[in-house]
Amino acid sequence: MTEDSLLLSEQGASPGHRRLALVAAGALTIAFLTVLSIGDRNLPHVAAYVPMLDALTFLGGLVTATLLYSQYYFGRQRSALALGMGYLFAALITVPDVLTFPGNFSPGGLLGANVDTALWLYFFCRLGLFIAVIAYALLKGVRNSVEASRTSVEVTIASSVAIVTLLVLLMTLLAIRTDFLPRVMLDSIQRGSLWNQVLAPALILASITAIALLWRHRSSLLATWLLVAQAAWLMESLLLSLCHSRFSLFWYVGIFGPLASSLVLLVLLYETSLLYARLALAAEQRNKEDERQRLTLQVVAASVAHELQQPLATILLNGEVARALLAQIPPNLAGARTALDDIESDGFRASNIISSIRATGSSSVPPVVVLNVAQLVHEALALVRFDLRAHDVSVHLNAAPDLPAVTGNKAQLIQVLVNLITNALEAMREVTDRPRTLSIHSSVWAPEMVSVAIADSGPGIAAEHAGRVFDPFFTTKSRGAGLGLAICHQIVEAHGGRISASRGSQHGSIFQVLLPTG
Numbered sequence: 001m002t003e004d005s006l007l008l009s010e011q012g013a014s015p016g017h018r019r020l021a022l023v024a025a026g027a028l029t030i031a032f033l034t035v036l037s038i039g040d041r042n043l044p045h046v047a048a049y050v051p052m053l054d055a056l057t058f059l060g061g062l063v064t065a066t067l068l069y070s071q072y073y074f075g076r077q078r079s080a081l082a083l084g085m086g087y088l089f090a091a092l093i094t095v096p097d098v099l100t101f102p103g104n105f106s107p108g109g110l111l112g113a114n115v116d117t118a119l120w121l122y123f124f125c126r127l128g129l130f131i132a133v134i135a136y137a138l139l140k141g142v143r144n145s146v147e148a149s150r151t152s153v154e155v156t157i158a159s160s161v162a163i164v165t166l167l168v169l170l171m172t173l174l175a176i177r178t179d180f181l182p183r184v185m186l187d188s189i190q191r192g193s194l195w196n197q198v199l200a201p202a203l204i205l206a207s208i209t210a211i212a213l214l215w216r217h218r219s220s221l222l223a224t225w226l227l228v229a230q231a232a233w234l235m236e237s238l239l240l241s242l243c244h245s246r247f248s249l250f251w252y253v254g255i256f257g258p259l260a261s262s263l264v265l266l267v268l269l270y271e272t273s274l275l276y277a278r279l280a281l282a283a284e285q286r287n288k289e290d291e292r293q294r295l296t297l298q299v300v301a302a303s304v305a306h307e308l309q310q311p312l313a314t315i316l317l318n319g320e321v322a323r324a325l326l327a328q329i330p331p332n333l334a335g336a337r338t339a340l341d342d343i344e345s346d347g348f349r350a351s352n353i354i355s356s357i358r359a360t361g362s363s364s365v366p367p368v369v370v371l372n373v374a375q376l377v378h379e380a381l382a383l384v385r386f387d388l389r390a391h392d393v394s395v396h397l398n399a400a401p402d403l404p405a406v407t408g409n410k411a412q413l414i415q416v417l418v419n420l421i422t423n424a425l426e427a428m429r430e431v432t433d434r435p436r437t438l439s440i441h442s443s444v445w446a447p448e449m450v451s452v453a454i455a456d457s458g459p460g461i462a463a464e465h466a467g468r469v470f471d472p473f474f475t476t477k478s479r480g481a482g483l484g485l486a487i488c489h490q491i492v493e494a495h496g497g498r499i500s501a502s503r504g505s506q507h508g509s510i511f512q513v514l515l516p517t518g
Contacts (some may be wrong), residue, residue, distance in 0.1 A: 054098040061091030079139040086132020120175035130206035137213035200241035380417035407518035427458030
């Protein structure tokens, strides 16, 4: 996940977001035209309207500013910082606005306010927010140096919060002092011409400028919803420019702006939730990958121990036999030579096992050649000939004539056959009431598939274990590692084949290996 994918301000607007934004803009436009068609008219005075509106603006602006500041903290984007400052300014200035609005807490408002104070604070609130949106559009794509320390970013954020707070205090003092700003209200209800002729047009011009600049970045998710919000603020400004008094229809519809701001907040919260969900899934996936790698290392280590145990034991046993034969008087040189041949054969087998396991766990493609299935079976039997004699097992071979060749890694396929034969021998170790027979049947199974079926006369696979015999670390042996069949399964599937296990018709088990022809 890249850095930009973590930044909501850098995310592109999906087709779904664009359609939803168009629907929201269309609904706002219909509402605006409906109100215009009705015309402005006086409505009853609702005392709770202004406190409710300011509370909505304060909470929404504060949360939105926090999200934008977090975007600046991680992405160092000055555009996010400017917009965050604008939303923070709009949120904080509602506090003196609700305190100074006539009739909320006193007939003339608190803090020594006059009849003009609340309207000037509203003007400063909207103008400051529009300027922040314009700054966002102009600074889009500009960011601080990547090498900037987190401490410097934190200092910048703290400084911006202090500047915004100081600006709100200055604007409040300026709005309270009657000798610095011209009169805009005739009384606590009626507005003068200055609002309709100067202040409202200034807000309309600033809003149109913001829309024009945002339009260049409409492919961005955040810019798309800022366009919707800015369109709502423009509609609000147009209605208020036609409004001459408070508590009229056009004045009450001033709720357009806070509702639009809430849309931006909802989108930011929704996308933040999705982002955290993606991060949580990525972290979980990373943990699973780490666990998989740890288990892979365990499997490789156990595989080496499991696969080398038998040839090494055979080498040690043949070494003891060779020593005993050479100690005879006269020395049994022919027998010692046979034992040494077995040691050499098992040494090559151990070397092939190591190469096979390394190729199985490697990401590189193992070497493949064209192989004769019957030859593979004979070489596998030659590697376990000592075990066949030791377990008194008779071998029955049945190979269909003209078997097609297969393509694969010779060492790995021989390892599979030796594993299956060895498992069959161990399964027949306790059989005393019937002959110990190993049957290997090779045939054409289907077009482009060759089958090698290995059957034994042992006790067979228990029904409750039939579906788990190829699972790693599953074993019914008291000293088994549970890896032999799992390795066979992995090798056969890597060759594009299949391996299965079933019970024999009377006794024992049948393991069938299907390999694609070359």
